[in-house]
Amino acid sequence: MTDPVIEADGLGMRYRRRGGGWALKDCTLALPAGRVVAVVGPNGAGKSTLLGLAAGLLRPTEGRITAPTRDRLAYVAQDKPLYGQLTVAETLRLGHELNPDRWDPAAAERITGPLPGNARVRTLSGGQRTRLALALALGKRPELLLLDEPMADLDPLARRELMGALLADAAERGTTVAMSSHILTELEGSCDHLLLVQDGRIRLDGAIDDLLAAHTLLTGPIADLAPHTVVDSRTTGRQLTALVRREGPVEGPWETAEPSLEELLLAHLRPTEGAPA
Amino acid sequence: MSTLALKGPQWVTFRQHRRALWWSLALAVCALAVMVASRMWSDGAVDALRTAGCTVNGSDRSCFQAQRNYADDQWFARNLVRYAAAAMLVLPILLGAFVAGPMLAREMESGTYKLAWTQSVSPARWLAAKIAVPAALTLTVVPVLSLVFYWSWSTGPADDYPTFWYEPTVFVSYGVVPVAHALLGLALGTAVGILVRRTIVAMGIAAVVIGVALAVLSRLRDGLWPVRTLTGAGLSAEGRAWPLDRGMLTASGERILWQDCFTAQSDDVGRCMTGRGGVTGFLDIHPASHYWPLQLVETGICVAVAVLATLAAFRVLRSRHP
Numbered sequence: 302m303t304d305p306v307i308e309a310d311g312l313g314m315r316y317r318r319r320g321g322g323w324a325l326k327d328c329t330l331a332l333p334a335g336r337v338v339a340v341v342g343p344n345g346a347g348k349s350t351l352l353g354l355a356a357g358l359l360r361p362t363e364g365r366i367t368a369p370t371r372d373r374l375a376y377v378a379q380d381k382p383l384y385g386q387l388t389v390a391e392t393l394r395l396g397h398e399l400n401p402d403r404w405d406p407a408a409a410e411r412i413t414g415p416l417p418g419n420a421r422v423r424t425l426s427g428g429q430r431t432r433l434a435l436a437l438a439l440g441k442r443p444e445l446l447l448l449d450e451p452m453a454d455l456d457p458l459a460r461r462e463l464m465g466a467l468l469a470d471a472a473e474r475g476t477t478v479a480m481s482s483h484i485l486t487e488l489e490g491s492c493d494h495l496l497l498v499q500d501g502r503i504r505l506d507g508a509i510d511d512l513l514a515a516h517t518l519l520t521g522p523i524a525d526l527a528p529h530t531v532v533d534s535r536t537t538g539r540q541l542t543a544l545v546r547r548e549g550p551v552e553g554p555w556e557t558a559e560p561s562l563e564e565l566l567l568a569h570l571r572p573t574e575g576a577p578a
Numbered sequence: 579m580s581t582l583a584l585k586g587p588q589w590v591t592f593r594q595h596r597r598a599l600w601w602s603l604a605l606a607v608c609a610l611a612v613m614v615a616s617r618m619w620s621d622g623a624v625d626a627l628r629t630a631g632c633t634v635n636g637s638d639r640s641c642f643q644a645q646r647n648y649a650d651d652q653w654f655a656r657n658l659v660r661y662a663a664a665a666m667l668v669l670p671i672l673l674g675a676f677v678a679g680p681m682l683a684r685e686m687e688s689g690t691y692k693l694a695w696t697q698s699v700s701p702a703r704w705l706a707a708k709i710a711v712p713a714a715l716t717l718t719v720v721p722v723l724s725l726v727f728y729w730s731w732s733t734g735p736a737d738d739y740p741t742f743w744y745e746p747t748v749f750v751s752y753g754v755v756p757v758a759h760a761l762l763g764l765a766l767g768t769a770v771g772i773l774v775r776r777t778i779v780a781m782g783i784a785a786v787v788i789g790v791a792l793a794v795l796s797r798l799r800d801g802l803w804p805v806r807t808l809t810g811a812g813l814s815a816e817g818r819a820w821p822l823d824r825g826m827l828t829a830s831g832e833r834i835l836w837q838d839c840f841t842a843q844s845d846d847v848g849r850c851m852t853g854r855g856g857v858t859g860f861l862d863i864h865p866a867s868h869y870w871p872l873q874l875v876e877t878g879i880c881v882a883v884a885v886l887a888t889l890a891a892f893r894v895l896r897s898r899h900p
Contacts, residue, residue, distance in 0.1 A: 353692075356692075357695075357696070358692055358695060358696065360898075360899070371695070371696055371697065371698065371700070375696065376692065376696040378692040378693070380689050382688065382689040382690040382691075382692050382693045383693065384594055384690060384693075386594060387593060387594065391593055394589075394593075395590050395593075396697075398585065398586050398587070398590055399586065399694075399697035399698060400697055400699075401585075401586065401698070402698065403698060437693075441697070441698075
């Protein structure tokens with residue numbers, strides 16, 4: 302296995318200005334290089350905080366995080382910050398001026414394609430801003446690309462096109478991509494690694510295929526599911542539907558199936574029936 | 579100006595604030611125009627009086643109108659000097675407020691710092707560019723303003739309605755102090771802009787902080803160089819000296835100020851002074867030769883404070899950013 306791109310150890314972050322609660326707590330993870338990582342979780346789970354820490358914009362309250370230095374990573378914040386008074390062409394020049402050793406104009410222009418070069422950034426639509434922000438990130442030829450809710454402002458067509466371009470570029474260069482979203486389906490099919498964040502803690506961390514294979518969806522009569530770990534279960538009459546993390550082979554009167562990614566995520570995010578929410 | 583060989587973050591800063599930079603140059607040109615106009619107006623008044631064959635103090639009745647016109651013109655020219663000096667006084671405040679607000683706090687407020695600080699260029703270099711661009715502008719434009727002001731002021735509106743070098747607005751309008759004040763405003767604005775993350779609030783606080791700093795400097799100015807004390811009777815500040823405390827000395831050398839007696843016994847001040855033991859008069863002055871020592875000491879103070887404020891800004895930046 303290659304060296305991890307992002308490594309966190311006991312990472313915790315508390316914002317002084319927001320009432321003092323932990324935005325992130327006890328995070329230990331190691332993201333392997335070359336993966337496309339989906340950072341998933343409900344709103345306010347700590348996804349943006351995790352990405353901001355990896356980008357080096359935040360100082361951890363406790364623990365430590367190592368990630369590539371700022372010249373080797375690119376970060377697109379959730380609000381797509383850009384300078385409104387510059388034009389599209391000037392914004393690309395900015396990418397070159399601030400990354401003189403790495404800038405690749407062709408990579409950036411592949412993404413900005415349809416944008417008029419002399420348009421001021423403040424006149425662009427949300428989707429166009431996203432396009433320009435992504436171009437700025439890719440033009441830098443990063444080893445690690447951190448994208449916070451990248452596709453939120455895009456229509457489905459542009460989303461598909463941009464995601465395709467992004468992933469093709471990343472695959473070609475072996476770039477590690479970490480992108481967050483609270484829309485589960487947005488990331489399905491494009492990511493091969495999952496990081497599920499909830500209430501400031503990492504709930505799941507692993508290759509999506511491994512995670513899916515480790516879980517089983519059971520349907521059948523109500524019975525004790527030991528030794529398996531029940532992630533989520535609900536009963537309808539005498540029928541039990543449960544998602545379990547298997548400990549050994551499943552033996553019993555149940556129909557079994559491999560869960561979809563969405564089922565897996567929802568099962569982990571949903572408070573278990575009967576358990577305190 | 580697009581051929582300007584700016585690179586990296588300096589280029590970015592210049593592009594971002596291009597408009598403001600042009601406006602500031604336009605304002606500087608306006609100020610220069612006022613200074614030149616004052617000088618020309620004054621020269622015109624002198625010429626007109628001479629053409630009419632009159633002198634300022636002549637008692638020839640036919641010269642009454644010409645003398646009057648001369649006085650009006652000189653007064654107008656003198657007011658132009660005053661406006662220019664007032665503009666020079668507030669220049670550091672405008673500069674500092676602009677750097678604090680639109681240049682720095684706005685990056686924090688709008689979140690564009692997240693873009694700027696994740697490029698190859700470090701946040702420290704980003705801040706250095708934010709200081710370098712306005713500093714370069716200051717160091718080229720303010721000396722010109724200072725020199726043209728001196729030319730306009732020293733040779734312009736004749737001595738009939740003089741303004742003096744030690745007046746609070748004139749002192750800061752030529753010499754090296756205007757440059758020092760501008761750099762002080764720039765540095766204090768930088769520190770405020772890094773500390774305060776709201777554009778408008780940062781502008782307001784920067785204006786107040788710089789205004790207070792300038793007021794304190796103005797207040798302390800006469801103590802920046804040892805005063806010369808004249809003693810004797812009927813003293814006056816001659817040779818364009820800056821008159822300061824005035825009073826009498828007792829036999830033991832103690833000082834009694836006129837101003838204390840004006841309030842204590844305004845009907846007979848002289849008797850009050852002698853009653854308190856005054857033997858001979860004294861007058862503290864800064865002779866005109868103290869102009870450069872005073873300018874240089876004040877410049878030193880401003881530069882020292884500016885350096886400290888700039889270092890503090892970099893320190894705060896480093897403590898907030900890993």
